[in-house]
Structure formats: structure tokens, C-alpha cells
Amino acid sequence: MTHSVCVIGAGRIGRIHASNFAALKGAAVRYVVDPVAEAAEALASAVGARPAGLEEALADPAVHGVAICSATSTHADLIEKAAAAGKAIFCEKPVALDMERTLKSVEAVKKAGVPLFLAFNRRFDPQFAALRKAIDGGSIGKVEMVQITSRDSAPPPASYVATSGGLFKDMMIHDLDMARWLLGEEPVLVSAVASCLVDPAIGAEGDVDSAAVTLQTASGRICQISNSRRAVYGYDQRIEVHGSEGLAQAGNVLENTVRISGVQGTTDARLLDFFLERYAGAYKAEAAHFLEIMEGKSKPLVSGDDGVQALKLAEAAAKSLATGMAVAP
Amino acid sequence: MTHSVCVIGAGRIGRIHASNFAALKGAAVRYVVDPVAEAAEALASAVGARPAGLEEALADPAVHGVAICSATSTHADLIEKAAAAGKAIFCEKPVALDMERTLKSVEAVKKAGVPLFLAFNRRFDPQFAALRKAIDGGSIGKVEMVQITSRDSAPPPASYVATSGGLFKDMMIHDLDMARWLLGEEPVLVSAVASCLVDPAIGAEGDVDSAAVTLQTASGRICQISNSRRAVYGYDQRIEVHGSEGLAQAGNVLENTVRISGVQGTTDARLLDFFLERYAGAYKAEAAHFLEIMEGKSKPLVSGDDGVQALKLAEAAAKSLATGMAVAP
Amino acid sequence: MTHSVCVIGAGRIGRIHASNFAALKGAAVRYVVDPVAEAAEALASAVGARPAGLEEALADPAVHGVAICSATSTHADLIEKAAAAGKAIFCEKPVALDMERTLKSVEAVKKAGVPLFLAFNRRFDPQFAALRKAIDGGSIGKVEMVQITSRDSAPPPASYVATSGGLFKDMMIHDLDMARWLLGEEPVLVSAVASCLVDPAIGAEGDVDSAAVTLQTASGRICQISNSRRAVYGYDQRIEVHGSEGLAQAGNVLENTVRISGVQGTTDARLLDFFLERYAGAYKAEAAHFLEIMEGKSKPLVSGDDGVQALKLAEAAAKSLATGMAVAP
Amino acid sequence: MTHSVCVIGAGRIGRIHASNFAALKGAAVRYVVDPVAEAAEALASAVGARPAGLEEALADPAVHGVAICSATSTHADLIEKAAAAGKAIFCEKPVALDMERTLKSVEAVKKAGVPLFLAFNRRFDPQFAALRKAIDGGSIGKVEMVQITSRDSAPPPASYVATSGGLFKDMMIHDLDMARWLLGEEPVLVSAVASCLVDPAIGAEGDVDSAAVTLQTASGRICQISNSRRAVYGYDQRIEVHGSEGLAQAGNVLENTVRISGVQGTTDARLLDFFLERYAGAYKAEAAHFLEIMEGKSKPLVSGDDGVQALKLAEAAAKSLATGMAVAP
Known part of the structure; x- marks a missing residue:
């Protein structure tokens, strides 16, 4: 069975994660979400996905995981929304730049009972x-x-x-x-x-x-x-x-x-x-790890608490x- | 435009070259030829190709190049057949173990006017x-x-x-x-x-x-x-x-x-x-080089004469x- | 002209400095001072010197320099005595373990106008x-x-x-x-x-x-x-x-x-x-540097103030x- | 007991071997032999020896070993003379440039029953x-x-x-x-x-x-x-x-x-x-080895036969x- 990811953010790091997911046997990129339509389209086309709005993507039960690769200031909101939608979450570090916001998001994830993998690449x-x-x-x-x-x-x-x-x-x-x-x-x-x-x-x-x-x-x-x-x-x-x-x-x-x-x-x-x-090797290993999380084979090796x-x-x-x-x- | 390759030989080295061609933007594997049907099918499925017989593959004008990854003893024959079919040729070293057979194949390639890239990986x-x-x-x-x-x-x-x-x-x-x-x-x-x-x-x-x-x-x-x-x-x-x-x-x-x-x-x-x-990096670079040869952008960096x-x-x-x-x- | 050194302390580090001075063209060890008579004799014999008491050695105008290689607690006193005798001073680090004693010795050296080389080997x-x-x-x-x-x-x-x-x-x-x-x-x-x-x-x-x-x-x-x-x-x-x-x-x-x-x-x-x-190379270079100090060709590269x-x-x-x-x- | 060496040849390599012998506890340089009187005198003075003619040096029973550091063309003759005088022999490589002369010298050494150490430094x-x-x-x-x-x-x-x-x-x-x-x-x-x-x-x-x-x-x-x-x-x-x-x-x-x-x-x-x-370290080790040979504690690690x-x-x-x-x- 293939596990599908919605990649949010079609910038430099989003492109890397998207292409790693696309190249991974057992994973696919289903949507690319980015307010800049051309960027979303270009990346979607390159990885066999299609551009979509956030709500549409989160509402699709065929999406197993969300990869948050957008600007830092958007991470906490997106984590909370993805958690509410019951998706496994892959998030570029950090959750947020302030502690209060970080704790709130991590709490929301725990309540939702979804896995959150914070991508400390090293x-x-x-x-x-x-x-x-x-x-x-x-x-x-x-x-x-x-x-x-x-x-x-x-x-x-x-x-x-x-x-x-x-x-x-x-x-x-x-x-x-x-x-x-x-x-x-x-x-x-x-x-x-x-x-x-x-x-x-x-x-x-x-x-x-x-x-x-x-x-x-x-x-x-x-x-x-x-x-x-x-x-x-x-x-x-x-x-x-x-x-x-x-x-x-x-x-x-x-x-x-x-x-x-x-x-x-x-x-x-x-x-x-x-x-x-x-x-580059770390990013590939992160994608493979997140696939295992989506498959239920592994717990996140870096959690929201690690981010805290x-x-x-x-x-x-x-x-x-x-x-x-x-x-x- | 995508350039299509027919991979001959679904063994260890054939699998490597096939997956490198498949991963290469601008290239695709169209056929996998191997007398062992299961091997041909497994590899074809993994790289988005289909198994085929040699004649069928060589007769298909949509095939631009042939990658010869089969046993050494078959190389010379396959080179000659691929040359006769007007395909660009990627061949694992050597052409043949004896000089006479090697020269004959290289000559056939020259007459056919097709490019022959002899894959000396180093x-x-x-x-x-x-x-x-x-x-x-x-x-x-x-x-x-x-x-x-x-x-x-x-x-x-x-x-x-x-x-x-x-x-x-x-x-x-x-x-x-x-x-x-x-x-x-x-x-x-x-x-x-x-x-x-x-x-x-x-x-x-x-x-x-x-x-x-x-x-x-x-x-x-x-x-x-x-x-x-x-x-x-x-x-x-x-x-x-x-x-x-x-x-x-x-x-x-x-x-x-x-x-x-x-x-x-x-x-x-x-x-x-x-x-x-x-x-591993050399094999990827070989695939990229052969794509350029099929595209007419490059001459083979290793020719049949180099093999001789x-x-x-x-x-x-x-x-x-x-x-x-x-x-x- | 040969410059003569009195080595004080015939322990491990004293033996090293003494043999380096002895091997140095232009330098010689004239006296070895150590309360343990056997140690003083053994080292003196090995480097072509003779054992002596401190007062005798300091009183000898043929002694140009004093190398203080004894226990740390004796350094300050010996520096002051050697300074009073007008000798160039080579002293293993530190001058003393407390600041007051260190400053007093460094002051005494300055008053006497003799060079003090503090042997920070690195x-x-x-x-x-x-x-x-x-x-x-x-x-x-x-x-x-x-x-x-x-x-x-x-x-x-x-x-x-x-x-x-x-x-x-x-x-x-x-x-x-x-x-x-x-x-x-x-x-x-x-x-x-x-x-x-x-x-x-x-x-x-x-x-x-x-x-x-x-x-x-x-x-x-x-x-x-x-x-x-x-x-x-x-x-x-x-x-x-x-x-x-x-x-x-x-x-x-x-x-x-x-x-x-x-x-x-x-x-x-x-x-x-x-x-x-x-x-080992550093100790040899220290001996050579101290010879240059005794010869008046060089100022100490590490002074009492550096020790402070x-x-x-x-x-x-x-x-x-x-x-x-x-x-x- | 100190073992005394006569150094033949006061050129570059002779100076190195002479100073190594001089620095070695248990060894001393007694004579320096060189047709260029100034060279012989300068080296002799530096290592506590005196210049001498070859015959005088070989005739002195206080000389235990001869270190042949002169031009290659003189080695064979000097080996034979030193062997005839019953001295332990240290010889820079080679014995000679032709095989016949080499064999003759090695034979002479064997007959004389003296040790010959051929200084292959490596x-x-x-x-x-x-x-x-x-x-x-x-x-x-x-x-x-x-x-x-x-x-x-x-x-x-x-x-x-x-x-x-x-x-x-x-x-x-x-x-x-x-x-x-x-x-x-x-x-x-x-x-x-x-x-x-x-x-x-x-x-x-x-x-x-x-x-x-x-x-x-x-x-x-x-x-x-x-x-x-x-x-x-x-x-x-x-x-x-x-x-x-x-x-x-x-x-x-x-x-x-x-x-x-x-x-x-x-x-x-x-x-x-x-x-x-x-x-430099090899030359010091050679001197130490030759001292052991003179002392009868060691056989030459490199013999005339090794030279052959x-x-x-x-x-x-x-x-x-x-x-x-x-x-x-």
C-alpha cells in the first residue's frame, strides 16, 4: 500500500522533501500546497502530485501525512490544523520561535493522538x-x-x-x-x-x-x-x-x-x-522515517517534546x- | 521529449542501469528483455517498463537506445543486432573476450553509423x-x-x-x-x-x-x-x-x-x-551520459575503439x- | 664564548633541561643544585657539571644563568635569590600558586634588571x-x-x-x-x-x-x-x-x-x-632561547608578566x- | 667503557655520523680522517676528536671501529684495510659499484672475522x-x-x-x-x-x-x-x-x-x-646499532652479503x- 503525503510549501526545502517522498517506494506525494500557484504547480508536476488548497488536502482521507515545509511563522497553525485533521505530521524545525506557541501546538498534537515528527535533520x-x-x-x-x-x-x-x-x-x-x-x-x-x-x-x-x-x-x-x-x-x-x-x-x-x-x-x-x-542523505532518511511513521511501524525519533x-x-x-x-x- | 531505453539483462547490473534510467528526467525504460521471464517482469514493473522479446523491442521505433547488461558472451551479437536496428548502444564492458569478435562488432557499429558507448564505469x-x-x-x-x-x-x-x-x-x-x-x-x-x-x-x-x-x-x-x-x-x-x-x-x-x-x-x-x-555515482553518471548521446548532444566518451x-x-x-x-x- | 647555567632541581624536568643545555653549542651546565646529593651528583656527572650548594653556585661569576626546575613551592624564593645575584633566570612555570607571591617575585626581577624567562613550553x-x-x-x-x-x-x-x-x-x-x-x-x-x-x-x-x-x-x-x-x-x-x-x-x-x-x-x-x-622539541627550543637571552641577543618571549x-x-x-x-x- | 670510532670522510654524511657517535653515551670519535685537512680539523674539533692519517688511526688499538663515509670509489679499499686492522666496520652503502670488487671486499671481511655493518639507512x-x-x-x-x-x-x-x-x-x-x-x-x-x-x-x-x-x-x-x-x-x-x-x-x-x-x-x-x-632518526639508530656491534652485543643487521x-x-x-x-x- 502506498502512503500519500501532502507537502505544504514549495520552496527550497519543500522541493527536497517532496522529491524524496516521490522517490520512495511505498510513498507518494498527492498534493502540493503553496499560496504561490506557479510554485505549487511546478513542484506538483515534478513529483506526480497536483496543487491544492490546504482545506481540500486536509479533507482528503487518502492523505496519510502532511509535510510542513513552509515559513517558520506558519508551522504552529499548520501543525494544529493537520492534527485536527488526524494526519501524521512531518514538520521542519522549529514548531515556533516562542515557547508558549510551541507548547500549545505540541499539546494539540498530543490531544489529537497523531504522530508529530520534528525534522531535526542532523x-x-x-x-x-x-x-x-x-x-x-x-x-x-x-x-x-x-x-x-x-x-x-x-x-x-x-x-x-x-x-x-x-x-x-x-x-x-x-x-x-x-x-x-x-x-x-x-x-x-x-x-x-x-x-x-x-x-x-x-x-x-x-x-x-x-x-x-x-x-x-x-x-x-x-x-x-x-x-x-x-x-x-x-x-x-x-x-x-x-x-x-x-x-x-x-x-x-x-x-x-x-x-x-x-x-x-x-x-x-x-x-x-x-x-x-x-x-542530502539526512533528508532522504527523514522521508524514509516518516513513511515508517505513517505505516505505523515506528514512533517519531524526534518528537514535539524534543522541539520544546x-x-x-x-x-x-x-x-x-x-x-x-x-x-x- | 523523453528518450526510451530497452534494457537487455535483468540481473544485478541490469537492475542498476534500469533504475538509473528510470530516475533520470528525460529518460524512460520502455522494455526489459531477459530470457528469465520472472526477472524481466519484476524489473520491468519496478521501472515502469514492460517485458518484451528482443525482436519486438528492437523493432519499436519508440526505442532510442539499447542498454546491453546481459552475459559477456552475448554482447557482440546484441551490439550487432542493435546497430542493425539503428539504436544508440550502451554496452557493459567488454565487447567480447576475443579480439576478432570485438573488431567485428565495432566495425558493424561504425557501418551502421550508430553511437556505441562502452560503459567503463571508472x-x-x-x-x-x-x-x-x-x-x-x-x-x-x-x-x-x-x-x-x-x-x-x-x-x-x-x-x-x-x-x-x-x-x-x-x-x-x-x-x-x-x-x-x-x-x-x-x-x-x-x-x-x-x-x-x-x-x-x-x-x-x-x-x-x-x-x-x-x-x-x-x-x-x-x-x-x-x-x-x-x-x-x-x-x-x-x-x-x-x-x-x-x-x-x-x-x-x-x-x-x-x-x-x-x-x-x-x-x-x-x-x-x-x-x-x-x-554507484559512476553508474548514475553513465546513464546521464547515454541520455545525452541519445539526444545527440554528446559523442560517447568511451567508444568501441577504446574497448579494442x-x-x-x-x-x-x-x-x-x-x-x-x-x-x- | 660559552654561557654557563646552574640547574636547580635534578628531578625529571631538571634532567631534561640540563641535558638540553649540555648538548647546545655555546652553552654548558656548570652546577647542579639539589638537596638530594645522589641526584645532584648523578645529573652533574651526566652533563659535565659538578654538584654544588645554592649559595656557592649563585656566588660564582662564571654562572650566567639559573634554570629553576625544582618544586613549585620553591620557585618564588629561588627567582628572588637568582635576581639578587644578577643572573638570567629560566623558570619552570608557575612563579607561584598565589598572586601576591607571584607579583612580589616579578617585581624583584624587574628591580634587579635581570631577564626572567618563564618556560611555558607550548x-x-x-x-x-x-x-x-x-x-x-x-x-x-x-x-x-x-x-x-x-x-x-x-x-x-x-x-x-x-x-x-x-x-x-x-x-x-x-x-x-x-x-x-x-x-x-x-x-x-x-x-x-x-x-x-x-x-x-x-x-x-x-x-x-x-x-x-x-x-x-x-x-x-x-x-x-x-x-x-x-x-x-x-x-x-x-x-x-x-x-x-x-x-x-x-x-x-x-x-x-x-x-x-x-x-x-x-x-x-x-x-x-x-x-x-x-x-621534547619544545624543551630543546627553550634551551636555545635561554642561551640567546644569556647572550643578550633576545628578550624573553615569555616574561614574568605573562605568568601573572x-x-x-x-x-x-x-x-x-x-x-x-x-x-x- | 667507551668505544672509539675513527670517522673516514668529513663531508656531509661523515659529519652526521660523527656527531651521532659523539652524542651517544658509550661511544666517542677518536679520529677524523680526510685528505682535506681543514675539513678533518673542523669536524674533529666539533666532535672532540683529532685529525689523523689513515695509517695512524688504523694502527691505534684504542680505535674499535671505523666509519667509512668517504666517496663510494674508496669504500672497498678502506673496508679491506680496516678489516686487516681488525676493526669493526661501519660503511655507507655501497661497498662498490661493481660486483667483483664488492665480493672481494666482503670476502676479505669474512676472512678477517670482523663485523661489517653496511648502512642501508631505511x-x-x-x-x-x-x-x-x-x-x-x-x-x-x-x-x-x-x-x-x-x-x-x-x-x-x-x-x-x-x-x-x-x-x-x-x-x-x-x-x-x-x-x-x-x-x-x-x-x-x-x-x-x-x-x-x-x-x-x-x-x-x-x-x-x-x-x-x-x-x-x-x-x-x-x-x-x-x-x-x-x-x-x-x-x-x-x-x-x-x-x-x-x-x-x-x-x-x-x-x-x-x-x-x-x-x-x-x-x-x-x-x-x-x-x-x-x-635523521635512522642515522641515530645506525650509530646506536654500530655501538652495540662494537660492544659485541649485536650482529650487523645489514651485512656485506646484503650489499651483494x-x-x-x-x-x-x-x-x-x-x-x-x-x-x-
Whole structure:
């Protein structure tokens, strides 16, 4: 039996998820919903779906799941509507930029009894998944310290920053989720230091572009996160986990394996430059996971509560930065 | 306009090429031809094609190209029939195991005036393509010496060896093609040394499983090839090219980027173990290339003549091994 | 002309410095001073010196420099005595564990007008020196963020911890000095998180064994330091510096370049396990630098004031840990 | 007891060996012999020796060993004289460039009953020694195929080439010795291909500058050697050994561990550029080994017979190149 998805949002990330669902044996895209008719039509045509309005799509009992890929500000409403319609929900992170709205949506989902899968892509990245598997397999003993390096290749425009929720909620929230996932315990302390070093326009929006956050769990495990909005050498995504019996490191993914040795030394290829390339495998794995959820074979590996916890950490980081104190999330 | 392919052979490699054509915008699989009806039907159903007999498929003017993925012994006949039918031809290497049959088929193709693309997958591998691009871009100056390391992860069964044509024609022929492609000049001298070190059953078939071949071009460029039928650490596929101004190396592809440090040292992930994984990207690129050929936008990057030249080198290697002399191909 | 050194302290580090001075063209060891007569005699004999009492050695005008390699608690006194005797001073870090005593000694040295070289070994490590040189050469643009990873291979005995001054003053002080050296600006903010994860006996002494400290300079540059008292895979000493135009990383030093590939993957050699091996090159460079100081050709690259600043940062880290606040050093 | 060495030859390599002997506890340099008086005096003064004539030095019973570091053409005579004087002999490779002279000297040494240590430095290189140790420890199972890459960073002047004995005897002889050492069996077949690609002046002297040689042992083990007189990226010295259960690779030694990532990719430091730097550790280990020989604690790890075998392989390579046939050494 094929499970059908309605994809909401025909922008960049919507196109990726739609084509992954379309390529997946057992899944199909039935509708594409987007207020921009041309975008909806183009994507629908590419994936064997048809454009539709939200209400029509949600009313169709042949739709098993809804993939929310629209602007962040619309996520909470759409989650609630999809929940009311009894659909399985796939939602790009975050639920919302404020806690109250987030909690309300998550509550609505629980009441409706539908599964909500919050698409924190990094948990599905083959590199980080292999890292976690190695740790779970005991290869480094008990986790003690985690270091997460996460740098965008280039800063976003200031206009994006203005509505992004700020670095902690927009960018570091991925790393905060990784930290929770790898520490194996909830952080009880958050301490943040941050600066505007990359682009003064980001500072003018009241945001930072370079940040260092430290987390600590109740048993004392520690995580350091380093964020920058610029890395001219490519999208820098590395994690290392230090344990009682060893060290596990997930490295960057290079464009290819070619090395050139010349008078200056030996040069490896560039890093994959952009999150869409770097996490292409993660997006495919997310689609496969959501299919299993629709099929009732799996519970969401990232739930609405995970979104709540990550948001709490991001808010704690912002508060720590503002007060100069380590704060409890 | 969509270009339609008839895939001949519904075995392992046929399934790969068929699904790549099916996934390619602008291409479709129209027929699957295989004497085993269940295999033909299963593959046809998976790629939106229908099973058919060879004559029916070749007679259909809606078929633009034929992808020959059947047993080696059938290639030459099929090439000739497809050429007679005026189809563009995609053929798994080799054309044939003997030179006479190979030349006859290549001649038939030339007379028919159809394009023949001989699918030497390594030219399409993203790693080796990046290597070649770096060399063409001048990053190492003039090519002087090439080293090709090519080791299967595990030896084939002796029954396979019996009909394979032997290591030089079955396995090293890929490396001989790489050598021609990277040396930038035709080899004029071939010198071979080989042994049976891995599996006595291979020796019992009159074949070798470990071989070292050296090629030299008229201007003196040198290539060393190392082959083994076993590499317990994975499918070992590396090339390095030494030039007047530097060294370019294409390395192996690992399962992931995770490194584990423990008391024994630091361990990287295994190599991709199998040619179907390692060259998955190459197969996709081959399909895309053949689509361009069918569209008339591109000439085959590997022609029947390339197949002839590689076979000549393989035959020369066998002769050198038998005589203890460096021989001209 | 040969410049003569009096080495005070014939323990492990004294033996290293003494033999480096002895091997250095232009330098000689004239006296070894140690209350344990056998130790003084053994070392003196090995380096062509003779054992002597402190007063005798300081009174000898043929002694140009004094190398203080004795227990930490004796450093301040010895610095003052050597300064009073007009000798150039080489002193193992730290001057003292408390600020008052440190400032008093540094003041005495300034009054005496003698050079004091505080031997922070990492500034002389060939890896970190090459890192600094690359940064100074402009290879990564303007420094923005520094990450320092520093892990001992095994925890010290609790008895050592009891008199060590604690992790921040004993171990992280090296990293704090590296941070100052690489940030290019003084930190104005220090924020610390720490735990006892490795050995409860360390906690019983009131110390921590795992720590994460973040520094920030006035212009906003950020440094994260990670310390652990245990790394079963070897002495883990890495620094990376992220700048406006690139990333510079100084990696660990391995026992050798041999890699073994087997069914489990590919394994590199262990890290050098111990600071005496890892920093052997640094100790030689320190001796050479001190010779240049004695010869009047160079000023100390690490002064008493550098020791004061590093100690301030260590004290600020301890205060931040105690208060949960980011503090100014 | 100190064992005294007479160093013959005060050139580049003589200075290295002399200073290593001088720095070695238990060894001393007593005489330096060189027809250029200034050179002999300068070196003697630097290592605590005195200049002397050959006869005087050999007549002195306080001399335990002779280190022959003079021009190749003098080696055989000096070996015979030192043997006649009953001294332990350390001799830079080769004994002589022709087989007859080599055999005569080796015979003289055997008759005299003195130890002759032929200083093939690579057996003492820490990287290759670790490689051999890993193999001996069983980490790759049974040795099957060896690949040796050996490239000088820059070609020698044609004047050097004229008297060098040619690439096979001058340069590849090191690799031929490595091959014997790592194959664990004597080669019974040698096949050579070579060109002049780097410098026509080398060709004008009748020599080659780029060569590929294949060896095979009686049980079928295979070794490929690649030589070039130029590698602009540094002195390229790598060996890999493929066995029934894995692969062992000894890599190049870099100037430092610093990596710079920028828009072009990630660049590692250059290789050590010159054999004197790359093999500095090997020369020290040779001195220590010769001291053990003088002390009677060890037999030479490389004997005159090893020199004979390596020369036989070099001559066989030259013959194979001339005849186009694989030849028995």
C-alpha cells in the first residue's frame, strides 16, 4: 500500500522533501500546497502530485501525512490544523520561535493522538548517525565531554536575521538538539558567550554571529558548542565525543577524495559547501522515517517534546548571554 | 521529449542501469528483455517498463537506445543486432573476450553509423573524474608516472573465473583503460608479472589472482598497475598520478567520516566494500551520459575503439606474462 | 664564548633541561643544585657539571644563568635569590600558586634588571609555533575563534592534586597562556564549567578533572578550552583557530606514520603519550632561547608578566566556577 | 667503557655520523680522517676528536671501529684495510659499484672475522621499522604484494650522475634492499621499465630518471618499485605492504601537523624535503646499532652479503631494462 503525503510549501526545502517522498517506494506525494500557484504547480508536476488548497488536502482521507515545509511563522497553525485533521505530521524545525506557541501546538498534537515528527535533520545525517551508533556500541565507554563545531559557509542577509529568532533559536538549536542526543542526559546548566565578528549588519539587528555555549548535565557531563556564521572553507559540521575509554569524531564531508601535492603542501578537496548538499542523505532518511511513521511501524525519533527541550536550551543561552550567568534551562 | 531505453539483462547490473534510467528526467525504460521471464517482469514493473522479446523491442521505433547488461558472451551479437536496428548502444564492458569478435562488432557499429558507448564505469566515478579534471587543469604539470591500485574485497568463485577471460581481461581491463585515460598517450610497451597467492582454485583454472603490470608510452611515461583478488579491508580503488609539478591522488571512499581513538590508535571507517556501492555515482553518471548521446548532444566518451585498445593491452599483458618479455600491444 | 647555567632541581624536568643545555653549542651546565646529593651528583656527572650548594653556585661569576626546575613551592624564593645575584633566570612555570607571591617575585626581577624567562613550553612546540606562524603570515585573516583541546593521558595521583593548585592553575594555565598568545588580545571575560568525571579521588581533594572554559576579548574574539585528566588514546593536544579567511589546525603528533587496514577499518598509530615526548622539541627550543637571552641577543618571549596574566585567568576561571558568573580577570 | 670510532670522510654524511657517535653515551670519535685537512680539523674539533692519517688511526688499538663515509670509489679499499686492522666496520652503502670488487671486499671481511655493518639507512627509519614490526606482529597476515614509492625532491647534477653507477645502483638500491627486507623471501625475477622524463642531461649521461621495477619471489610474492628523480612536493618515501589479512602503509613525514583550510580546500604541511632530515632518526639508530656491534652485543643487521644481494638486483634491473626481458638476479 502506498502512503500519500501532502507537502505544504514549495520552496527550497519543500522541493527536497517532496522529491524524496516521490522517490520512495511505498510513498507518494498527492498534493502540493503553496499560496504561490506557479510554485505549487511546478513542484506538483515534478513529483506526480497536483496543487491544492490546504482545506481540500486536509479533507482528503487518502492523505496519510502532511509535510510542513513552509515559513517558520506558519508551522504552529499548520501543525494544529493537520492534527485536527488526524494526519501524521512531518514538520521542519522549529514548531515556533516562542515557547508558549510551541507548547500549545505540541499539546494539540498530543490531544489529537497523531504522530508529530520534528525534522531535526542532523540526527539522520549518516555521519552523525554512525557517531551515535559507535557510542551506543560502547566504543568510547561512558560519555564525558562533547564538542560541537557548526559554522555556516556564509552569513545570511540581515533581512533573514531580522525574523530568524536569532542565532540561538535559528542556528544553534540544531547543535543543542545534537548535544541532548549525544550527552544522553538533559542539560541542567547553560552558559553562553557571543559576539558579532562577521557582519556588523547582523549586530545591527540585535543578533550575534559567533557564539560559544557550554552545557552541563546533572551528572556533570559537559558539552561545548562553537557557532560562526562564516567559514570560507565550507560548511563546517563536526562533532567529537570524549568518553571514559576513547574519543569518537565525526568529520566533515569533502567534495571528493582527491589530494594534490605541490610545492605548498598537500591539499584536500573543499568541504561540501551548503547544508542541502551536506545533509542530502539526512533528508532522504527523514522521508524514509516518516513513511515508517505513517505505516505505523515506528514512533517519531524526534518528537514535539524534543522541539520544546531544544527551544528551552536556546532561550537559556540567550538569557545567559544577557545576564552573564550560567542559567538552568 | 523523453528518450526510451530497452534494457537487455535483468540481473544485478541490469537492475542498476534500469533504475538509473528510470530516475533520470528525460529518460524512460520502455522494455526489459531477459530470457528469465520472472526477472524481466519484476524489473520491468519496478521501472515502469514492460517485458518484451528482443525482436519486438528492437523493432519499436519508440526505442532510442539499447542498454546491453546481459552475459559477456552475448554482447557482440546484441551490439550487432542493435546497430542493425539503428539504436544508440550502451554496452557493459567488454565487447567480447576475443579480439576478432570485438573488431567485428565495432566495425558493424561504425557501418551502421550508430553511437556505441562502452560503459567503463571508472571514467565516470566522481573521484577519478575529479582526478582527471585536476590534471587537465594543470595542477601537476606534465604527467610522468601513474600508479593504479585495484583490489577486489574478496575473490570470485572459481566457476566465475573459468569463463571470465582471466584476470587481465576481466579485472585489470578497467585499470588498463584508466591508464590510457590518464597517461594521455597510448602505451607501446606492456610488461607483466603475476602469481596465484589468494586462492589455489583460481590457479587451478589457469588464472592468476595477483598481478603487477607496467606500461610505457612512446614519450616514456610509465604506469604501474597492482591487482589483487582480495583485500579484507574493502574494495581498494586508488590512483595516483605523478607529474612534473606535483602529485595527484584519488583515495578510497569510506563508509563514513567517523574516527574512533582508543588505546590501539585511531581507527577510520571501512572502505566501501563492493563495486556497486563504490561506483554507484559512476553508474548514475553513465546513464546521464547515454541520455545525452541519445539526444545527440554528446559523442560517447568511451567508444568501441577504446574497448579494442584496452583489450589489446590485456592481451599484451597475458603474452608478457607467458613469455617473460616486455611486448608491444 | 660559552654561557654557563646552574640547574636547580635534578628531578625529571631538571634532567631534561640540563641535558638540553649540555648538548647546545655555546652553552654548558656548570652546577647542579639539589638537596638530594645522589641526584645532584648523578645529573652533574651526566652533563659535565659538578654538584654544588645554592649559595656557592649563585656566588660564582662564571654562572650566567639559573634554570629553576625544582618544586613549585620553591620557585618564588629561588627567582628572588637568582635576581639578587644578577643572573638570567629560566623558570619552570608557575612563579607561584598565589598572586601576591607571584607579583612580589616579578617585581624583584624587574628591580634587579635581570631577564626572567618563564618556560611555558607550548609556545616553543614546533606544531604550535608553526600554527602561530601561519596565522601571523595572514593565512586565515583576522582571528575570531580559538578552540583548545588539552587532555592528559591519565589522571595524576590524588596526592599530586592536593598540592597542585587545582586544575585551572596546574593544567589549564598552559591553555590559558596559549589562548592569550593566539587571540592576539587580552581576555576580558572568563566563564567556567567543570566536573569531576574521571576520578572521585580528585573530587575528594576539592578539585575537578574535566573543565570547559570560555574566554572573550574586548573586541569579541572567543576562545573555548576543553580539559580532561584522562585520554586513554594518548596525550591529546590540539588547537584550532578560526579566522575571517580560513581555519588553522595544529594536530596531535603520532608515534609513527604507519596505518594498518583490516576488517575493522584503517588504524593510525597512537598519539605520543606523554608530555615529555610530545614536547621534547619544545624543551630543546627553550634551551636555545635561554642561551640567546644569556647572550643578550633576545628578550624573553615569555616574561614574568605573562605568568601573572595566565594566573589571573586561572583564578578568574576558578571564581567563575564557584559563582556561576562570567567574571573579568 | 667507551668505544672509539675513527670517522673516514668529513663531508656531509661523515659529519652526521660523527656527531651521532659523539652524542651517544658509550661511544666517542677518536679520529677524523680526510685528505682535506681543514675539513678533518673542523669536524674533529666539533666532535672532540683529532685529525689523523689513515695509517695512524688504523694502527691505534684504542680505535674499535671505523666509519667509512668517504666517496663510494674508496669504500672497498678502506673496508679491506680496516678489516686487516681488525676493526669493526661501519660503511655507507655501497661497498662498490661493481660486483667483483664488492665480493672481494666482503670476502676479505669474512676472512678477517670482523663485523661489517653496511648502512642501508631505511631499515633504521622509525617509520619503516614500525611497518616491519607491524608485519612481523602478524597484523596483515602473510605478505603478498609490496609497493615502494621513492622519489627525490630534485634531480642531482649530471656530473653526479656520471659517477653514480646509475639510478638502479645509486638510488633504487635502497628500495631493492627494502623489498628484500619486507618480502621475506629473495626475489627470483626482476623486470624493469625506465625513462628519462625529468632532465635530459641525465639521459645524456646514459642514465634514466624515472623507473618502475617489478620483483617476484619463488613463492610468487610481488614487489613494485617506483622511482623518480623529482618530486616538487618533497622527498616522497612511502611503502605499502598488502597481505592476506590486511594492508600496512608507512606514510611520509610532514614538516608539522598544521592544516590550513581556505577557499581552495585544506592544506597539510610539506613533506620533509631532504633525505638528511627525513632519515635523521635512522642515522641515530645506525650509530646506536654500530655501538652495540662494537660492544659485541649485536650482529650487523645489514651485512656485506646484503650489499651483494641488493647489487645483484640492481644489476638485474639494468639488464632487464637493456633486454626487455624479466631476468633472474
